[in-house]
Amino acid sequence: VLIDSISPRRAPTAGRAEAAEQMDAAEWAAFRDRISTIARLGTEEFGLTVGIHAHAAGFIDFEPELERLLDEVDAKILKICFDTGHHSYAGFDPVAFMRRHIDRISYMHFKDIDPVVKADAIAKGTGFYEACGQGIFCNLGTGDVDFPAVRRILLDAGYQGWCTVEQDCDPTLDVSPVDDARRNRDYLSSIGF
Numbered sequence: 001v002l003i004d005s006i007s008p009r010r011a012p013t014a015g016r017a018e019a020a021e022q023m024d025a026a027e028w029a030a031f032r033d034r035i036s037t038i039a040r041l042g043t044e045e046f047g048l049t050v051g052i053h054a055h056a057a058g059f060i061d062f063e064p065e066l067e068r069l070l071d072e073v074d075a076k077i078l079k080i081c082f083d084t085g086h087h088s089y090a091g092f093d094p095v096a097f098m099r100r101h102i103d104r105i106s107y108m109h110f111k112d113i114d115p116v117v118k119a120d121a122i123a124k125g126t127g128f129y130e131a132c133g134q135g136i137f138c139n140l141g142t143g144d145v146d147f148p149a150v151r152r153i154l155l156d157a158g159y160q161g162w163c164t165v166e167q168d169c170d171p172t173l174d175v176s177p178v179d180d181a182r183r184n185r186d187y188l189s190s191i192g193f
Contacts, residue, residue, distance in 0.1 A: 001050075001081045002035060002050060002052050003060075004031070004058040005058065006057040006058055006128060007058055010057045010058060011127050011128040012127040014121075014126075014128035014131060015090060015091060015121060015122050016125070017061075019125070035078065036073045036078070039077040049079055049106045051081035054066045054080075054087065056128050057128035061086070063092040066080075070104060075103075075104060080101060081107040081108075082094070082098065082107070082109065083108075083109035083111055084108070084147075085111025085113050085145065085166070085168075086111065088112075088113040089113055095153065102159070105161070106161050107163075107164075108154070108159075109165075109166045110165045111140075111167065112138050112167075113137065114137070117136045117138075132168050132169060133172075135169065137168045137169060140165065140187045141187040147187075147191055165185075165188070167180055167184070
């Protein structure tokens with residue numbers, strides 16, 4: 001899985017594409033070429049499946065950035081580690097994206113977004129870390145990601161890859177990772193996973 005680090009240049013504008021700083025042409029070309037080189041090395045030299053992970057507060061955050069990268073890097077060497085929650089956080093529909101790009105998805109991160117916290121974070125210009133501290137990532141099935149539709153797309157495509165449940169949160173909050181894991185597992189079981 002390839003991911004650009006959470007950038008101090010982008011963290012303050014997580015979820016707000018119109019406000020986010022963009023790479024200039026030279027930065028984009030260098031970034032794309034590094035991704036392509038690493039993906040080719042991983043695929044051709046080591047036999048790995050290499051996937052890009054679009055992540056809130058990084059430079060591959062918003063759907064147009066991810067789609068541009070997919071257009072410019074050979075599908076044989078670069079797949080997608082698709083994160084439902086980060087895609088929703090960025091303001092885009094993860095189900096619609098999956099329908100268009102299921103053939104490039106090699107690994108899934110199941111994550112949900114609390115729509116109330118998200119709307120508040122966007123309206124107030126809350127940065128990525130602060131939004132995590134406010135509980136923007138919630139238990140599966142309690143947010144705005146349509147997991148029954150996600151399941152249907154994966155089944156219809158004959159998806160054979162891994163799916164990992166993730167719930168980014170502030171560890172200083174009063175949370176119970178074990179209880180959250182049980183709730184998430186129970187929810188996924190209830191919809192047929």
